[in-house]
Amino acid sequence: MRKTPLRVGLFGTDDDLQLHAVAKEVRALGAEDLLLRADALEAGLPVSELDGRMLYRGVDVTDVEGFYLRGIPAAYAPFMEKDDELVLYEDWFERYMQERERASFYVAWLLELQRRGARLVNGPTAASVLQYKPFQLNVLRSVGARVPRTLISNDPDAVRAFHAEVKHVIYKPVTGGAVTRSLDDETLEQLEAVRAAPVIFQERIVGDDLRVMLAGNDIVSSVAIRTPSQHLDFRADPVYSGGDASYEPVELPEAVVNQCRAAARGCSLVFAGIDIKRTSDGEWVFLELNSSPIYLDVEYKLGHPISRAIAELIVGVRPMG
Ligand SMILES: Nc1ncnc2c1ncn2[C@@H]1O[C@H](COP(=O)(O)OP(=O)(O)O)[C@@H](O)[C@H]1O
Ligand SMILES: [Mg+2]
Numbered sequence: 001m002r003k004t005p006l007r008v009g010l011f012g013t014d015d016d017l018q019l020h021a022v023a024k025e026v027r028a029l030g031a032e033d034l035l036l037r038a039d040a041l042e043a044g045l046p047v048s049e050l051d052g053r054m055l056y057r058g059v060d061v062t063d064v065e066g067f068y069l070r071g072i073p074a075a076y077a078p079f080m081e082k083d084d085e086l087v088l089y090e091d092w093f094e095r096y097m098q099e100r101e102r103a104s105f106y107v108a109w110l111l112e113l114q115r116r117g118a119r120l121v122n123g124p125t126a127a128s129v130l131q132y133k134p135f136q137l138n139v140l141r142s143v144g145a146r147v148p149r150t151l152i153s154n155d156p157d158a159v160r161a162f163h164a165e166v167k168h169v170i171y172k173p174v175t176g177g178a179v180t181r182s183l184d185d186e187t188l189e190q191l192e193a194v195r196a197a198p199v200i201f202q203e204r205i206v207g208d209d210l211r212v213m214l215a216g217n218d219i220v221s222s223v224a225i226r227t228p229s230q231h232l233d234f235r236a237d238p239v240y241s242g243g244d245a246s247y248e249p250v251e252l253p254e255a256v257v258n259q260c261r262a263a264a265r266g267c268s269l270v271f272a273g274i275d276i277k278r279t280s281d282g283e284w285v286f287l288e289l290n291s292s293p294i295y296l297d298v299e300y301k302l303g304h305p306i307s308r309a310i311a312e313l314i315v316g317v318r319p320m321g
Contacts, residue, residue, distance in 0.1 A: 006031040008314045009061060012038050012070030018296050022068050025311030034061060041102040054109055066119040066314030070292050073103040119320060121313050122291045126268040131176040133200060136288055139266035145259040145286045149203040156191035159201055168204040180233040207279035209234050210250055213295055213306050214260050214272045215313055216321040221304035223247035247298050256284045263289060270320045271310055
């Protein structure tokens with residue numbers, strides 16, 4: 001019998017309901033939860049590493065055995081809105097460098113936790129705020145999952161040729177984080193803009209939007225997102241953003257489950273929210289894997305025990321896969 005309760009950390013913002021939902025499940029499993037505010041350094045709260053011991057607001061957190069990370073700190077250009085325009089702060093360089101130092105301190109600590117064998121959901125390289133969609137698509141192809149026909153390019157001629165061949169084309173950023181749009185005539189006129197940075201162009205897949213939550217080896221939730229009207233990207237639908245989406249449980253074929261498992265492993269994810277399109281002729285087309293998906297709405301509405309599964313992973317009572 002261990003004398004002290006097992007301790008796990010949860011890293012995110014204080015107002016994050018998902019973090020608190022997982023914390024509650026951690027406590028239900030008899031472990032101790034430590035909430036580490038992602039903005040602690042920015043807020044000037046005391047965080048120090050002394051001779052290899054990590055002290056967060058006076059508490060020694062060196063030996064946490066598991067860790068749920070809602071996101072990994074990264075440095076962004078410090079901008080603000082001024083007269084309807086986004087402008088940099090005058091002291092942007094200083095701010096940016098400070099943010100880079102804060103992010104580096106956190107990531108170094110996470111790498112150390114990983115080295116010590118702590119159960120990280122997910123590890124610092126996988127749980128990035130940035131996504132590496134082209135790599136994910138290659139992982140998906142390598143495990144035999146179907147992905148849309150895809151061109152990633154900064155070459156307007158290549159985009160025109162792809163469009164001529166594929167016809168219904170969508171585009172989205174390499175890192176994610178923007179609404180998917182249709183490559184229409186107007187956009188085709190402005191293709192010179194892609195020379196600045198590559199963009200993902202993809203065959204448009206028509207079908208249901210599925211969200212699959214994989215924890216370790218198990219699918220803990222698998223649903224089709226239902227909104228009354230069809231939008232290319234369901235997040236652009238006001239019904240969805242207003243919280244009025246409904247979900248229909250979906251049974252995945254064994255082959256698709258295995259592709260989910262293999263793809264998550266290939267992307268070093270122990271917990272993943274996997275986006276799949278299901279076509280009317282029964283094809284399962286994979287779009288991406290999210291390292292820190294938002295799932296609470298599904299959990300509330302259908303009772304799928306996703307927070308519980310994450311808690312079990314970090315506490316160590318569910319195999320990491
Ligand atoms: N090739 C595609 N065909 C049809 N819809 C797509 C395609 N790619 C993306 N979408 C729609 O846009 C949404 C967002 O794309 P996704 O690849 O998941 O990126 P992210 O969630 O990082 O923005 C998807 O959930 C889907 O609804
Ligand atoms: Mg997505």
